[in-house]
Amino acid sequence: MRSLTVVPAVLLSVCVLGLGGCDQKKETAAKTAQTTTPTPAAAEPDWCAEHGVPESICTRCNSKLIAEFKQKGDWCKEHNLPESQCVACHPELKEKFEAMKPKKDK
Numbered sequence: 001m002r003s004l005t006v007v008p009a010v011l012l013s014v015c016v017l018g019l020g021g022c023d024q025k026k027e028t029a030a031k032t033a034q035t036t037t038p039t040p041a042a043a044e045p046d047w048c049a050e051h052g053v054p055e056s057i058c059t060r061c062n063s064k065l066i067a068e069f070k071q072k073g074d075w076c077k078e079h080n081l082p083e084s085q086c087v088a089c090h091p092e093l094k095e096k097f098e099a100m101k102p103k104k105d106k
């Protein structure tokens with residue numbers, strides 16, 4: 001018995017693995033694109049792009065938060081916003097939130 005037959009088998013499997021890997025990647029990407037639901041917020045971090053504040057403290061999207069902020073005394077009646085988010089009264093907050101804003105590389 002000679003073990004020469006093992007060599008072609010190994011070479012073959014390397015080829016198959018190499019090609020298969022490539023094909024699999026493409027397939028997975030295609031599948032992901034197809035199954036992804038049209039909700040851009042799904043992969044988004046905690047950020048409300050519309051209002052420029054973290055979603056978790058966005059009183060304009062989540063009115064339940066308003067009572068909390070009012071209770072803390074963190075409320076600007078004039079602008080209907082938490083004082084800590086009111087850039088009209090506190091222009092320096094704009095910079096702060098700008099820094100918190102998640103950066104998109106794509």
Ligand SMILES: [Zn+2]
Binds near residue numbers: 050058059060061
């Ligand atoms: Zn919002």
Ligand SMILES: [Zn+2]
Binds near residue numbers: 076078081
């Ligand atoms: Zn204000």
